[in-house]
Amino acid sequence: MLNNTIPTRMIATSGHQDPAMVLHRVHHQILRSHHLFEPMSDEQLDELLADSQLLNLDKGDILFLQGEPAHSFFFVISGAVKVYRLTPDGQEKVFEVIGERQTFAEAMMLMDTPNYVASAQALGPVQLYRFSNTTYMRLLQSNSRLTFALLGKLCIRLHQRINEIETLSLKNATHRVVRYLLTQLARSDSDELELPMARQLIAGHLSIQPETFSRIIRRLIDEEIITQHARVICILDRQRLEQFE
Numbered sequence: 208m209l210n211n212t213i214p215t216r217m218i219a220t221s222g223h224q225d226p227a228m229v230l231h232r233v234h235h236q237i238l239r240s241h242h243l244f245e246p247m248s249d250e251q252l253d254e255l256l257a258d259s260q261l262l263n264l265d266k267g268d269i270l271f272l273q274g275e276p277a278h279s280f281f282f283v284i285s286g287a288v289k290v291y292r293l294t295p296d297g298q299e300k301v302f303e304v305i306g307e308r309q310t311f312a313e314a315m316m317l318m319d320t321p322n323y324v325a326s327a328q329a330l331g332p333v334q335l336y337r338f339s340n341t342t343y344m345r346l347l348q349s350n351s352r353l354t355f356a357l358l359g360k361l362c363i364r365l366h367q368r369i370n371e372i373e374t375l376s377l378k379n380a381t382h383r384v385v386r387y388l389l390t391q392l393a394r395s396d397s398d399e400l401e402l403p404m405a406r407q408l409i410a411g412h413l414s415i416q417p418e419t420f421s422r423i424i425r426r427l428i429d430e431e432i433i434t435q436h437a438r439v440i441c442i443l444d445r446q447r448l449e450q451f452e
Contacts (some may be wrong), residue, residue, distance in 0.1 A: 218272060234261070234336075237284065243310055243360060256337040263405050264329040277315040277323045277384035279337045280452055286333030288314075288405060290323045303410040304332045304403045330404060336436065381412040384423045385451050388433075392442060402438040428449065 214433060230394045234251065238244040244252060261284075264270065270281065271293055281288075290312075307310045315323065347353045387409065393402040402409060410417040424440075427433045432448050434441045442448060 233257075234284065238282065239306065240294070241308060241310065242285065242356045243313065243353075245296075246350060246356055247346065248350075251350065252389075255338060255342055256336075258342040260337045262333075262335055262337055264333040264335070266331045268328055268333075270327040270329065270335075271312075271323050272326045273324060274322050276321060277312065278317075278341060280310060280313040280343070281305075281327075282310050282336045282338065284334040284336065286335070287330045287402065288327050288331055288333055288335070289408065290325050290327050297420050299411055300414075301404070301408050304408075306403060310360070313343075313357065314364065316344055317361070351422065353375055376398045380413070380415045380419050381423055381452060383415060384420060385437065385448060387413060388440065389449065392445075398442045399447070400440050400442070 235256075237265060238252065244255075246324050247255070262270075266287070271279075284304055285307050287307075288311065289301050290303045291301045293299055303311070305327075311327065312323065318324075337422050347357065377399075388400065391402070392398075394400070400431065404412075407417045408422055410420040413420065424433075424435065427448070428435060430447070430451075432442070432451060435442060
């Protein structure tokens with residue numbers, strides 16, 4: 208269940224700084240760090256925020272379900288959201304885990320379907336913005352830099368999906384786990400990475416059984432290629448990891 212919807216149109220009181228306005232400015236700066244919002248003028252960003260909602264979610268809260276009308280896209284301030292679909296036999300297929308300062312569902316603005324093609328659920332406490340597709344599209348028409356920013360983001364997502372299709376269709380379970388670890392490592396500034404979700408969810412994302420995922424991780428540990436402490440994995444030998452069969 209969604210809770211604590213915070214209106215984003217905030218007014219400072221005279222004589223002191225309104226905490227709501229301080230928060231508003233902080234979020235303004237955070238949004239500016241993302242390329243979907245960076246090209247906007249202050250007036251355009253204020254217009255988008257005026258039609259948005261700042262939501263606080265608890266673990267397990269459903270943000271939207273596959274088939275529901277797609278009127279919004281989202282920006283995560285903190286926490287993580289999984290985007291998934293259910294197969295005809297009821298199995299959950301996780302497409303992606305969206306972390307802080309990332310957007311999702313923005314592709315729906317340019318798709319010919321009026322409904323979400325997947326579902327989204329909070330993996331823990333999450334704070335995020337829900338933005339109006341209609342408002343963003345109106346701003347898009349008056350700002351060509353916004354258009355190129357959106358196209359760039361969609362191209363990145365397409366490239367990621369192509370890599371995933373290749374991994375799932377051409378590689379065995381070991382290759383899938385190794386590719387997954389290397390992909391997560393590429394997002395880190397060190398030789399350590401933190402698994403963004405539980406083992407069962409990662410296994411579902413890779414279309415393998417959780418026991419298979421654990422067995423491959425155990426082999427990598429035994430071969431002294433990685434170490435693991437809870438969800439944190441340290442890569443001891445990247446070259447051997449890349450060549451692991």
